[in-house]
Amino acid sequence: MRKLWLALGLIIGLGGAGLLVSSGPTIAGFYADMVLNSKAEKRGMPPVVFPHWLHRIEFKCKVCHPAIFEMRSGSNDIDMSKIISGQFCGKCHNGTISWKPVQCARCHSGQPGLTTGPLLGVK
Amino acid sequence: MRRRPLRSAVTIAGLMLLIGAGLYACTFFQTKPPAAGNQKPASPPPAVAAPVTSSVGGAQTGDDYEDPTTLPEPGPPYAKENRDPNVIMKNFPVDSEGNIDWVKAFKDNIVHPHESLDLNKPPTPPFNFDIEIPAVGAMPNVIFPHFPHTYWLDCGNCHPSIFVMKRGANPISMVKIVNGEFCGRCHGRVAFPISNCTRCHVKPKQ
Numbered sequence: 001m002r003k004l005w006l007a008l009g010l011i012i013g014l015g016g017a018g019l020l021v022s023s024g025p026t027i028a029g030f031y032a033d034m035v036l037n038s039k040a041e042k043r044g045m046p047p048v049v050f051p052h053w054l055h056r057i058e059f060k061c062k063v064c065h066p067a068i069f070e071m072r073s074g075s076n077d078i079d080m081s082k083i084i085s086g087q088f089c090g091k092c093h094n095g096t097i098s099w100k101p102v103q104c105a106r107c108h109s110g111q112p113g114l115t116t117g118p119l120l121g122v123k
Numbered sequence: 124m125r126r127r128p129l130r131s132a133v134t135i136a137g138l139m140l141l142i143g144a145g146l147y148a149c150t151f152f153q154t155k156p157p158a159a160g161n162q163k164p165a166s167p168p169p170a171v172a173a174p175v176t177s178s179v180g181g182a183q184t185g186d187d188y189e190d191p192t193t194l195p196e197p198g199p200p201y202a203k204e205n206r207d208p209n210v211i212m213k214n215f216p217v218d219s220e221g222n223i224d225w226v227k228a229f230k231d232n233i234v235h236p237h238e239s240l241d242l243n244k245p246p247t248p249p250f251n252f253d254i255e256i257p258a259v260g261a262m263p264n265v266i267f268p269h270f271p272h273t274y275w276l277d278c279g280n281c282h283p284s285i286f287v288m289k290r291g292a293n294p295i296s297m298v299k300i301v302n303g304e305f306c307g308r309c310h311g312r313v314a315f316p317i318s319n320c321t322r323c324h325v326k327p328k329q
Contacts, residue, residue, distance in 0.1 A: 030208045031222055032313040052313050053208055056225060060236045062277040071280065071308060097240065122301065122311040 032056075033119040035110055039079055047110035049119060073117040220319045226271040236275075249273040255326060256295065264326040 030053050037047035055064070065071045068091050076088065083090040083101055092098045101107070110119075215234075216227040228234045238246045250273040256265040272281070282288050285308055293305060300307035300317055311317040 031316070034313070051208075053212065053223065056236065057211070057234050058236055060238060061275040062280060063237060063239055065276070065280055073312075092240065118312045121313075121316060122303070122307070 029119040031120050034073060035114040035116055035119050036078065037110065037114050037116045038074060040108060041112060045104070046108045046112055047114045047116075048107045049110040049114075050107070218315060218319060218322060220316065222315050222319070224315075225275075229271075229274060247273075247277075250278075258324055258328075259296075261328070262320075263324040264328060265323045266325050267323075 029049065030051060032052035034050040034052060035047050036050060040047045068088060069076050078088045080101070082088055083093065086094060089101065089107075093101050099106075212223055216224045216231060218224040218227075225234070229236070238244055249271075250269045252269040254267040254269070256267055258264050285305060286293050295305045297317075299305055300310065303312070306323075307317065315322060
């Protein structure tokens with residue numbers, strides 16, 4: 001009987017652990033998404049996940065590169081004050097061309113611990 | 124005495140089945156939102172610039188507005204349907220690897236990306252010039268098409284910082300490409316992956 005309880009406990013324990021793992025954070029991302037995390041997490045915000053695919057539908061690469069963003073991850077010194085003053089993302093995300101940067105989680109949507117660079121693909 | 128192990132084994136098996144079913148149900152509910160999103164796009168997906176108006180006018184879900192006094196909840200990047208690539212790019216052409224074929228997408232008039240932030244700027248005509256790059260060994264040679272590249276990019280994006288504009292002046296190799304030089308500045312990171320060999324190595328050697 002004791003063995004049975006032991007086995008029961010083991011199963012429930014394993015099941016619980018499995019449940020925790022399976023219900024844990026899932027990373028949804030798309031190829032060419034860029035993680036921007038050189039400052040975000042140090043300043044207490046989740047990393048930014050920039051969806052290239054979404055912007056590519058509306059704009060050619062040459063609209064943003066290299067005039068607004070240098071084409072190398074980590075080489076753009078972006079921060080929120082620059083965005084609000086109309087540099088980098090703020091060139092469009094200012095309420096005229098696209099939405100204002102007021103809903104933080106819209107961009108700061110990455111899981112903590114992501115490194116700057118492509119989310120998928122070669123790092 | 125002889126039956127008990129059998130009975131406990133049966134109990135254990137039953138419990139395992141139950142837990143397995145529970146786990147499956149959990150994962151099922153987790154993957155349900157995108158599946159529900161996939162059924163919706165009978166109406167055309169909203170334009171990228173739409174979110175401002177849609178969040179003001181349309182039905183608001185929980186994540187439309189957030190409490191500015193609290194920090195955002197980290198989570199998957201695509202909380203809303205108009206940010207879900209499975210919804211927006213449902214009918215986009217894919218290449219042999221299953222990645223979105225952006226060149227075919229603009230050739231088929233599926234995407235109409237803007238040329239500039241200045242909407243009055245006339246489009247620059249793409250530059251139709253193919254370059255044959257010799258490949259190592261038995262690998263078919265590479266045909267580099269300027270046309271799709273100049274559709275998306277300006278000359279200044281690649282020349283002269285990534286590629287010197289002189290025949291033979293660029294010591295391209297696959298190792299360098301994997302390490303992010305030459306083609307690898309974009310391919311494998313933001314443009315189609317380098318695992319798709321035959322999309323570049325197209326011209327068999329004589």
